[in-house]
Amino acid sequence: MKLLVIRFSALGDVAMTIPVIYSVANRYPDLNITVLSKQFVSPLFTNCPKNVTFRGIDLSQYKGINGLYRLFRELKKEQFDAVADLHDVLRSMILRIFFKLSGTQTAHIDKGRAEKKALTRINHKIIKPLRTSFEHYADVFKALGYPVEIKFDSIYKGKGDAELFKSIANLDKKNHWIGFAPFAAHKGKVLPIETVKLLIDKLAANPKNQIFLFGGGEKEKIQLEILAGDSEQVTAVAGKLKMNGELALMSYLDVLVSMDSANMHLASLVGTPVISVWGATHPYAGFMGWNQKQENAVQIDLPCRPCSIFGNKPCHRKDYACLYKIQTDTILQKINHIIES
Template sequence: MKHLLVIRFSALGDVAMTIPVIHACACQHPELRITVLSREFVRPLFERMPANVSFVGADLKGRHKGIGGLNRLFAELRPLGIDAVADLHDVLRSKYLRMRFRLAGIRTAHIDKGRREKKALTDAVEKKLVPLKSSFERYADVLRRLGLDVTPRFSSLFGDAGGDLRTVVGVTGEKGTDTWVGIAPFAAHRGKVYPLELMEQVVAALAAAGCRVFLFGAGASERALLEQWEQRHEGVRSLAGKLRMDSELVVMSHLDVMVSMDSANMHLASLVGTPVLSVWGATHPYAGFMGWGQTEDRAVQLDLNCRPCSIYGNRPCLRDDYACLTLLRPETLVERIKQLIESKKD
């Protein structure tokens, strides 16, 4: 094998989880050329990869939309000399591209998402609460089926020193001896989101304790709310809409702690070596989506018989009250954040 195509279109968190595996593969097989195919907006994640990794952005809403667009995309990829395809997504689009390559005589392999085990993990009656294989291992397994011996190893996109803070200092200010805490309070589904009125209490308590708090979010409604928090609490700065993804990664690399839901921001902060205190509601770390290098003792979660009820947090609450999130007290989060800050100093 000389040229491997890796396919993973979305979502952001899942794409971020490919980084440690692709990085390790590139380092452990420097003779191998790797092309990553994903949506254009995730390109910044791959800009600091080893030299044998390149990126192709797919325009799935325009030029590469539909069957005709996928045929066009296949035609654009063929001249690259790809001789193996690793499908880390296994959805209709990637299956179609995989089929085209296979018919062209090119070896392919795809991810086993473990749907049966995940269904048992979230079963309301006969729940099997056991740790499942992580997404990192599932991704690595695809490469192994193609004959690549890969052991996921990774520290940070920026190395131990973190990103160049000078590139964002106009927004963040100098760090000095301040304790920086990042908070990303949003997620794609309600079953993952800690009640925002309670999270504001966490923000207020940290600011009152002298922490510099940076808020992460995207979209107009999230930006509006975070700017309200910024106005109400001294020492709080909303970054929503102020920085691009690559610059947000720089800020994350200098945080003492990141606080996130089970969401993309957990994975982004993990990629720059930052400790993440993650909040889990309807979902559970056992499903295999914990951030790279994060340990289960950094997960905040309540022991309820109904948890987990969902892999992605998109199912309606069986109790109708989202107790897994609403019963989690702000004081608990603040205490856990302070403990993580102190442990980092030791």
């Protein structure tokens, strides 16, 4: 049997498919799975099960209905028995319709939009934990006849290859390796820069701490270099390693502090504990990193929270109290607890 799995973006969402896809692959070794996504996420699948193949594409080469039909015809040659759409956006929807019309079994994710709207609306919120993205992904495979219990620890058997990050970190000098990913795509998920600076200063005050700053894109790279300054204890990782190097380095961290962002999910893929910081968003929406503990989530209890699933809505209060009220000492206590334990 051949199964096509579609999930184009974003990085964190693709990362969240991996515990489920790998669990399905291990549960059904005779099932050949092809994962269709953007090429840049390929390092996530470097150590995938033998019956999983990654196919990265440049979506700009398949624009519009005609482009997607051309992609469908290319994929159709591989004679897939079923298609799992883990994205359910217009592009993936059109692709799966082409497959369905050709007689191929399809199933797609139910994102639970109504429940998420009830969780984030301004008035009469229904505050309760929703089903996780992992569960929603597993539902798609179940609908295709492949029910699975998600069992996943890491993309590595042990740790990643230290050779991939030796240019910026030396295992021979390892004391406490602490990662910090202070940025996210939207303002509602980012700590004030003053809080970020203060946390880095407090961490660097302990000579046993080595701090690695993670981020992506040219703008974040510049900001992280400024935050690192000339301190020997603080290293801006952005732009210095490829994704496989960052993943390998993350596997050696004692802990990562991350916003509700892709880095939380990358660290989760390598079995690293994450202290996750939540502002406008909330763990109840189902996007907590795989195997991460609720007790390690940092958040302020406000009647307006959560107000957004993705953190992209303007603050109703105009002051982003959900982020500005977070104290560095709260985060430090959680870091120390993980390191000491």
